[in-house]
Amino acid sequence: MAAAAQDGGNLANVHHILLVLSGKGGVGKSTIATQIALALRLAGKKVGILDVDLCGPSIPRMLNAMNKEVHQCDGGWVPVYVDQEKTISLMSIGFLLEKPDDAVVWRGPKKNAMINQFVNDVAWGELDFLIVDTPPGTSDEHISTVNALQPYNPMGAVLVTTPQAVAVGDVRRELTFCKKVGLPVVGIVENMSGFVCPTCSECTNIFSKGGGEELARHSGVPFLGCVPLDPQLTLSMEYGKDFLREFPQSPAYPALTSIARFILDKASESS
Amino acid sequence: MADVPEDAPQHCPGTTSIEAGKGSACQGCPNQALCVSTPPGPVLAIEEINEKMSLVKHKILVISGKGGVGKSTFSALLAHNLADEGKQVALLDVDVCGPSIPKMMGLEGEQVHQSGSGWSPVYLEDNLAVMSVGFLLCSPDDAVIWRGPKKNGMIQQFLRDVDWGEVDYLIVDTPPGTSDEHLTVVQYLSASCIDGAVIITTPQEVSLQDVRKEINFCRKVKLQIIGVVENMSGFKCPNCKTESHIFPPTTGGAEQMCSDFGIPLLGKIPLDPAIGKSCDYGKSYLAEVQDSPGVLSYRNITQRIKEYCNTNH
Numbered sequence: 001m002a003a004a005a006q007d008g009g010n011l012a013n014v015h016h017i018l019l020v021l022s023g024k025g026g027v028g029k030s031t032i033a034t035q036i037a038l039a040l041r042l043a044g045k046k047v048g049i050l051d052v053d054l055c056g057p058s059i060p061r062m063l064n065a066m067n068k069e070v071h072q073c074d075g076g077w078v079p080v081y082v083d084q085e086k087t088i089s090l091m092s093i094g095f096l097l098e099k100p101d102d103a104v105v106w107r108g109p110k111k112n113a114m115i116n117q118f119v120n121d122v123a124w125g126e127l128d129f130l131i132v133d134t135p136p137g138t139s140d141e142h143i144s145t146v147n148a149l150q151p152y153n154p155m156g157a158v159l160v161t162t163p164q165a166v167a168v169g170d171v172r173r174e175l176t177f178c179k180k181v182g183l184p185v186v187g188i189v190e191n192m193s194g195f196v197c198p199t200c201s202e203c204t205n206i207f208s209k210g211g212g213e214e215l216a217r218h219s220g221v222p223f224l225g226c227v228p229l230d231p232q233l234t235l236s237m238e239y240g241k242d243f244l245r246e247f248p249q250s251p252a253y254p255a256l257t258s259i260a261r262f263i264l265d266k267a268s269e270s271s
Numbered sequence: 272m273a274d275v276p277e278d279a280p281q282h283c284p285g286t287t288s289i290e291a292g293k294g295s296a297c298q299g300c301p302n303q304a305l306c307v308s309t310p311p312g313p314v315l316a317i318e319e320i321n322e323k324m325s326l327v328k329h330k331i332l333v334i335s336g337k338g339g340v341g342k343s344t345f346s347a348l349l350a351h352n353l354a355d356e357g358k359q360v361a362l363l364d365v366d367v368c369g370p371s372i373p374k375m376m377g378l379e380g381e382q383v384h385q386s387g388s389g390w391s392p393v394y395l396e397d398n399l400a401v402m403s404v405g406f407l408l409c410s411p412d413d414a415v416i417w418r419g420p421k422k423n424g425m426i427q428q429f430l431r432d433v434d435w436g437e438v439d440y441l442i443v444d445t446p447p448g449t450s451d452e453h454l455t456v457v458q459y460l461s462a463s464c465i466d467g468a469v470i471i472t473t474p475q476e477v478s479l480q481d482v483r484k485e486i487n488f489c490r491k492v493k494l495q496i497i498g499v500v501e502n503m504s505g506f507k508c509p510n511c512k513t514e515s516h517i518f519p520p521t522t523g524g525a526e527q528m529c530s531d532f533g534i535p536l537l538g539k540i541p542l543d544p545a546i547g548k549s550c551d552y553g554k555s556y557l558a559e560v561q562d563s564p565g566v567l568s569y570r571n572i573t574q575r576i577k578e579y580c581n582t583n584h
Contacts, residue, residue, distance in 0.1 A: 025446075100483075103487040204544060
């Protein structure tokens, strides 16, 4: 592995690697990963997304790239480009399944082998950012991904949570995971934070409020902001639309762009 | 297979398989002698598990390909509901990395005790017993950073060593996905006959696409499907009563998926801030807010599950 890093490897020209993690499922990891990628592209960056959620890959749909295929070249697998300008490239197990509903019924060792291939054998080329989207938990996928990426010095992890205590509890465990494996935490995002009724503008905290912010304060990591529940955002994810370009007036827009700005600042500090 | 070492020869049958050490792939493997001499683990374990499970009338798995759709909330409330009716209920949380059940049942900080007949579960009521990896951790910050085989060992212990006594319903809450935990539970319990699985989803396609995989998983491993529950199905603004589709059913929601696959839809549960709140405080939503649409829906679904179990087993 270390040898691969020394002689370059497929990640040699990737400047910053960012992981999106959460102990909890369904909190919006893939949504946040996708939106960070789109926001960074809006800022003129070249971005790759690696989806290591092998049992439930969501990113291909979110970027409207469902039926694309992965090709082979001398350098390895060519990722799927989601736009003609080739500003966002994507690798996901979703592209390797014969039928979209096929279940990937794999135990750990097989998942680990796949992840190692994803990390080492994808010909990303030159990228400003590689965003790695992960499944929930602190198990095989996470250990393997972090191990495989270690030689390339990832800039860190963005942790996503929803506000309620049950979710925050799992994310606390994910923080411990990051500490144990030596992965820096870039910050915490509180997603699904309040819903503003489109009819009467009343805000209801469906999944409570403030849990992510409190966790960030309690554990001394930066808080990256609250992203509200926004039907336009969920709809954009359903149809694979570029939310940031189409709905700049929506309530989730400022929150998402400010997360991206934080990441850009952090990246320019380190380089 | 979990028990295939990473450096094993191709086609290794697995160290715990009946074929271990005897298959054609085992010829020349440095561990062949070891595999032949140790009795295959699961076979023994399965016998013990069968014995334990002979005291359990009905076994229900709560599963979903997708995370955060409300598996644990549903499991907890199904357990409450059945226990309220006087049934003897056991709730087993096999989400090893993200155990939510202790908090939802108001049992955080409880410990498991060892007795002559195994691990004693934590009792919330006389007729509601709970077991979770959460009870084995020292602090809420402790992360269980385990790969598959270790998780499987834990689950095997849960199934074999927990002293539930006589039980009407065993409800098993699972993590998202179609991997180690699911295979292990199904593998160990199938001999003692699982009544079936309740599949939880939310209405949007991003969730349904993972749940379809879970349905195919059930078919692959021959696990009966009791039915599908659509959770977080619409939200009624408490102020103006307008309903919003926060997670829009762009492809027809669970209803369409169920008719595509020919499986029953057990019901829809609306988004209700009171559900999340009672989970956070470890209270039963069914007791907190009586007669709300969510509570009625939970009650109906429980009835349908009971009917299924009574007619099929």
